[in-house]
Every structure is written in C-alpha cells, then in structure tokens.
Amino acid sequence: MIETIFYEFENQIIWTTIVVLGMLFLRFGLKQSAKRIARRDELNFARTRLIFKYINVLVSFIAIFSLLLIWGVEVRELTVIFSSVFAVIGIGLFAVWSILSNITSGVIMFFNFPYKIGDKIQIHDKDFPLAAIIEDIKAFQLHLRTDEGELVTYPNNLFLQKSVSLLKKDAMLERGENIDR
Structure with a gap:
C-alpha cells in the first residue's frame, strides 16, 4: 500500500523534500544574515526577533506556493486564488494602511537606522x-x-x-x- 503510494507520487515526494529542505536552508541563511546585521549594528534583540517573524512569513509563503505547484495545482488556478485572496486582504488593509506603513518603516529602520x-x-x-x-x-x-x-x-x-x-x-x-x- 505505502509502496504503491510512493511509486505513484515519487516525483512529487522528491520535489517536496527538496523544497522543504531548500526553504529550511533559505530561512536559516536569512536569519543568519539578520543576526549578522544586528550584531554589526548592535541592535536590540527584540528588533531582531521581529525580523525573524517576517522571514518566517516570507519563507512560508514561498514554500506553500511551491508545494501547490509541485502537487499539481495549475498556475492559472493559483493566480485566481492568490489574486482573490490578495484583493480581499488589500481591501481590508486599505482601511488600515498606516499599519502596513509602520511595519514597512520598522523593517527599513532595522536594516538602515543611524x-x-x-x-x-x-x-x-x-x-x-x-x-x-x-x-x-x-x-x-x-x-x-x-x-x-x-x-x-x-x-x-x-x-x-x-x-x-x-x-x-x-x-x-x-x-x-x-x-x-
């Protein structure tokens, strides 16, 4: 039973493993870069943890998108789904645009703040x-x-x-x- 499932979805399982490992390495690399910048600029650890959260969200989004493509969801279907989700999120966030502006400013201030x-x-x-x-x-x-x-x-x-x-x-x-x- 398990062998037949593995043989049937062999390519998807292999690519899923590659994507998961790749995303773990990407996340690790981005976090190490953020730590290096924080250490170099003597930044507060709380600010560094905040950037870690942003990195986790970005890597998770990329991983989900990649895994959906690997497991057979068509690009056209993904575009419809993501455009619909982003339209709803965009309308909801338009009312609170200052929050996004402050978060973006916080990220800018993390990397370039005298x-x-x-x-x-x-x-x-x-x-x-x-x-x-x-x-x-x-x-x-x-x-x-x-x-x-x-x-x-x-x-x-x-x-x-x-x-x-x-x-x-x-x-x-x-x-x-x-x-x-």
Whole structure:
C-alpha cells in the first residue's frame, strides 16, 4: 500500500523534500544574515526577533506556493486564488494602511537606522518638536522618553518622514539607566 503510494507520487515526494529542505536552508541563511546585521549594528534583540517573524512569513509563503505547484495545482488556478485572496486582504488593509506603513518603516529602520536605543535625538517638527531619548524600537512605533520623564510613542512612518538630529549617543548610559541591547 505505502509502496504503491510512493511509486505513484515519487516525483512529487522528491520535489517536496527538496523544497522543504531548500526553504529550511533559505530561512536559516536569512536569519543568519539578520543576526549578522544586528550584531554589526548592535541592535536590540527584540528588533531582531521581529525580523525573524517576517522571514518566517516570507519563507512560508514561498514554500506553500511551491508545494501547490509541485502537487499539481495549475498556475492559472493559483493566480485566481492568490489574486482573490490578495484583493480581499488589500481591501481590508486599505482601511488600515498606516499599519502596513509602520511595519514597512520598522523593517527599513532595522536594516538602515543611524540611531540606537539610548541615543538622545531631536525631531524637527514645526507642530510637535521633540527632544527625547530612544527607549525602545518596536514594530509600529518608537518609545521616546523626554527629559521630563514623559513616555512618547512615535510612529515609525512619521519618524522616517521627519528630520532628526542626534543630540547625544548613549544618553541613557550617562543617566545611569539600565538598557537591554
């Protein structure tokens, strides 16, 4: 029974094994690259874990698409399914586009961000100028602590749109605060 199933689907089983192993290696490689970048730029581990989640979603999506093709789903059928799913998701996410914008900004900030946790910055905004210390960098927002002790959450997408000056590196260390890098 099992032998007949194996012989009947031999090519699909072999290609499934290749795809699964390939996706595991791809995921491992991408995670190692993210770790290397995080170590090089001395990034907070929480930010690195967030990028790991994004990597898992990307690799899973690629694996599912590949496995569906291997097991005989036609490309035309896949396009209809994925276009329908993405249309529904797109309509749903259009209402919350700022969330996507903040997530995208968070990914950009992970790979290319000149400021670190503990740095004191000045955000040049005519309506809401702000001088604060970066306390944490999350997926959607930055946590900034003002000199008065006020906690301000600042959206990632707005942070990338504003001019920002570095006032002092490692200002939290100078104040004797414990920060987790």
